[in-house]
Amino acid sequence: MASVRNGSDGPSSSAPRDLFDASVEAAAVVSADGIVVGWTKGAQALLGYPAEEVVGGSVARLPAVPGDPVRVARIAERCRAGMGWSGFIPVRHRDGGRIEVDLRVSASFRLGGDECFLISGREQKPQWPVGQSILDGFLTRSPVGMAVMDLQLRYIWLNDTLERLGGVPRKQRLGRRLSELLPGLQADTIEGLMRKVLATGIPVTDYEYVGWSWADPQRQHAYSTSFFPLVDADNSVTGVCYMVLDVTERWNARRLLSLVNEAGSNIGGSLDVMRTAQELADFAVPRFADFVIVDLLEPVLSTEGHGTWLTDAGPARAKPMMRRAGMSSVREGCPEAVAPIGAKVDFLPPPHDVNLLINGDPIFIPVLDPDDDLWVAEQPARVESMREFGLHSLISVPMRARNTALGLTTFARSLNPVSFQPDDVLLARELVARAALCVDNARRYSREHTAAVTLQRSLLPHALTGGTALEVASCYLPADETGGVGGDWFDVIPLSGARVGLVIGDMVGHGITAAASMGRLRTAVQTLAAMDMPPDELLAHLDDLVLRLSEEETDREAGNQACTAFLGATCLYAVYDPVTRRCTMARAGHPPPVVVAPDGHAHYPELPAGPPLGLGGFAFEATEIELAENSLFGLYTDGLVQGADRGMDPGMSRLCEALSRSDSDLESLCASAVEQLMPVPQPDDIALLLARTHALGADHVVSWDVPSDPAAVADVRARATRQVAAWGLEELAMTTELIVSELVTNAIRYASPPVRLRLLRNSRLTCEVADASSTAPRLRHARSMDEGGRGLFLVAQLAHRWGARYTAGGKVIWAEQEIP
Missing domain, CATH: 3.30.450.40 (GAF domain)
Structure with missing residues (x-):
């Protein structure tokens, strides 16, 4: 209670606190002798009496009916037993009016040593009288279809809405079952639910089903139905009532959403x-x-x-x-x-x-x-x-x-x-x-x-030739459309001294970006190979290039979020010399090459793996092996040996088996090996480069040691002229004599001994002069009054191409001439 007066300063501390926590209730505390000791604001609002007019006085003046001592005594006895009492009683308002109050008396309790009772009341509002006509209108005109069935599930009553929903007149329904009238409306299932309700007495709510009715036989409708039992005064079940609501629009909307969601998972999987x-x-x-x-x-x-x-x-x-x-x-x-x-x-x-x-x-x-x-x-x-x-x-x-x-x-x-x-x-x-x-x-x-495949194929070599040193064949298959082009590439590069460079690589990533980056790396490899770099040095320079390209792409990505960063690549570069039958190679994170000896034995040579291109800060190591004539040397990308369901080792073993069979046609062997390893499209590019080695015999190579004496030039020049004539190349005798004279003279004059001259005849005639100096010559354009400086310029004019390459013991200056 928010406001309580009991004739003293306040309630005793021993009183229950919850008895005085009813500020909004009309309540009073009354002692056993009928004296009001507490009065709430709710009671004042209900009856109009302020606390000072009621507290301390008798409660007997509040009822609007004569007192009944016997009834009061029995109520007090019941409350002392701890059960309380409730009932209706008219109460007198302060303005003289009469109020019907729903009165409640609590069990007795002790307050300051006195026995007391808590009496609360609530005005009884007059209820709205529901007439029979109103009730009939509610049942018959409700938007929900309603029906009452007897224990045999026969219609005994239905409203107008249900008659319209089903399309069956009321007279035809009464006394008949649903299964007899609408067999296509899941009648058996619905009657089963009604029997369950009759047996258990438990209602079934919001059961949805789809069917048709005579009111609209050409269109399916969705209905929501609820069932509950009807009971009489002694709680015995006398029938079942069901209510039906047409929820076709809601069902269609839900069906639409369900179909659309299902379509999202069934359409567009590829x-x-x-x-x-x-x-x-x-x-x-x-x-x-x-x-x-x-x-x-x-x-x-x-x-x-x-x-x-x-x-x-x-x-x-x-x-x-x-x-x-x-x-x-x-x-x-x-x-x-x-x-x-x-x-x-x-x-x-x-x-x-x-x-x-x-x-x-x-x-x-x-x-x-x-x-x-x-x-x-x-x-x-x-x-x-x-x-x-x-x-x-x-x-x-x-x-x-x-x-x-x-x-x-x-x-x-x-x-x-x-x-x-x-x-x-x-x-x-x-x-x-x-x-x-x-x-x-x-x-x-x-x-x-x-577009990516077109770009990729345009950047790959259209025709490969290994000259007289190698017979080559290749096969490239782009990835299937789900994987995208992977940027695999390969190349065969003619080098000086009848040597041939073989390269294969694999870009990280897919799509047009990978194809374009592959083209840049292939061009860089050709440029570096033309400088006659050893394989390990070539990969080191290529690694620096990839690092620079990555930095460029990263800077571009900062301003264009749609750009894909340049990630890196793997690569293997090998140089085969048909004179010595030696092959020098190095790799950057790429699978090792496969070597098949002339007797059919296949193996993978030991070769340091090296880091992939683009990491930087790591060294690359070169390895040299000797290849017998007619050996098969195979380079490939990981897509050929690493499928989705197996690792690298089983794929490499299968590659050895595929290449070990004898097949004189290198192109057929290359195609059959790819088909055997990859019979179906794969999510990664596939590249295979095969080379069959040939040796340049002694009848195609001749060499002489040159003394460090300018007088020896004439003798060497004469020997070279006779050898060219012996090879049947008299047309090149004069130009060869001039080239040999200039290169040998420069080596004697400016380089360190020993000096050696070598002539090679294959698809071109090559003249090589080796010395122990690491200083490369420089082409000069002499002025009209200069006495020297025209030697290399003359060589460049006479030869098809010329250049210099470094060896472990010095350098080699070479010049090639086209054979008529």
Whole structure:
């Protein structure tokens, strides 16, 4: 109580605290002798008496009826027993009025040593009298259908709403069961639920089901039904009542959302345009339609872009050229179709033109008329199909995504007798919109993949030649469309002294970026190889280049979030010398080469792995091996030996087996090895480079030691001239004499001994002068009055090409001449 007076300063500390916590209740504390000791604000608000007028006085003056001492004594006795009492009693208001109060008396308690009672009251408001006419109107005019069934589940009462929902008149229902009237409305299931309610007495609420009624036999409706038992005064069950609500709109909305969500997981699982179109057709049949066709514009399928059919010379076509990309039917083999998958079609529902695909709304024809003049004139073949298979309802939805017209999807019904409804157009539009995004993604990806593959192939060598040193063959397969181009590359580079450089590499990443980066690295390798760098030094310079490219891409990525950073690459570079049959190689994180001896034994030589390109700060090591003549030397990328379901080691063993079989045709061996290891497309690029070694015999190589005496030049020059003539190359004798004279003279004059001259005859005639000096000569342009400086300039003019390479003991100056 918020305000309590008991004739003293306050209540005793021994009183229960919760008795005085009723500030909003009309309550009073009364002693056993009938004296008011406490009065709340609620009591003052109810009766109008302030606390000072009531506290300390007798409670007997408050009731508006004469006192009944016997009744009061019995109530007090009950409350002393701890049970309390409640009842209605009229009470006198301070203004003289009379109030009906719902009175409650608590069990007795002690307050300051005195026995007391807590009395609370609440005014009894007059209730609204419900007349029979009001009750009848509520039951009969309620928007919820209601019915009462007896113990045999026969109708004994129903309201007007249920009569309208079912379409069966009341007189026909009364005395009959639901299963006898509406057998197609899941009557057996509903009656089973009612029997369960009768047996258990437990209500069943919000049971939803789908069916039809005589009120609308051509359209499915969804209903929500609740059942509860009817009991009489002695709690015995006398029947069951059920209430029905038509929830078709809610059910359709939920079905639409469910189908759209399901479509998201069933359509667009691949990046293939044709497969995505077929997935749309398969998903819609028979969930939504009996026959579905998906026609796509030809540029969409050819990845040439959008709108080609609108830009032909002359006026625009009335109908676009499309191709059948997907179709499905409830009938096996899609007999309703007038064109197979992949055929050219130009179907548009009459009288529509190309604007339907560009900016038109879906076409909704709830009832198809095969006798319509426009259909007969424009689509005679389809009219025959409509008549033969009973196609009676149609929806055509243009496929558009990201402001791009893609094609047209048409849904039709035949076996399903229910025509499409306006709500079905929303579902069709949503399904096609989902599929259109997937088709457009696949189209864009296909275009990018095609561009990347085209770029990749254009940057790879179109023809490989190993000269007289090697017979070479190669095979490259791009990754499947899900993986993208991986940037694998290979090359065969002619070097001086009849040597040949072999290189293979694999970019990190996929797509156009990887292909473009591959082209830059291949160009860099060719440039560095032309400088006759050893393999380990070449990889070191290539590593520096990758680091610089990575920094450039990182800076560009900071201003363009769509840019992909340059990550790195693996590479293997080998140099084969047919004179010595020695092969020097180094690798940067790339798989080792495979060597197959002439007897068919295959193995992988021990070769330090080295770090991948782009890490920086690590050294590369070169290894030299000797290869017997007619040995097979194979370079490959990891995509060939590492599939999705196996590691590197099993793949490398299978590569050895594939290359060990005898096959004189290197091209056939290369192709069969790739087919054997990778019979299906893989998510990574595949590259294989095979080289069969040849040796340059003694009859093709001759060399002489040159004394450190200028007088020896004449003798060496004469020997070289005689050797060239012996090889039958008299036409090159004079130029060879001049080249030998200049190179040997420079070596004697400016370099350190020993000096050695070597002539090689293969596809070109090569003259090499080796010395122990590490200083390279420099080409000078002598002035008219200079006495020297014209030697190397003369060599450069006479030779096809010339250069210098460093060896462990010094350097070699070489010059090549084309053999007529």
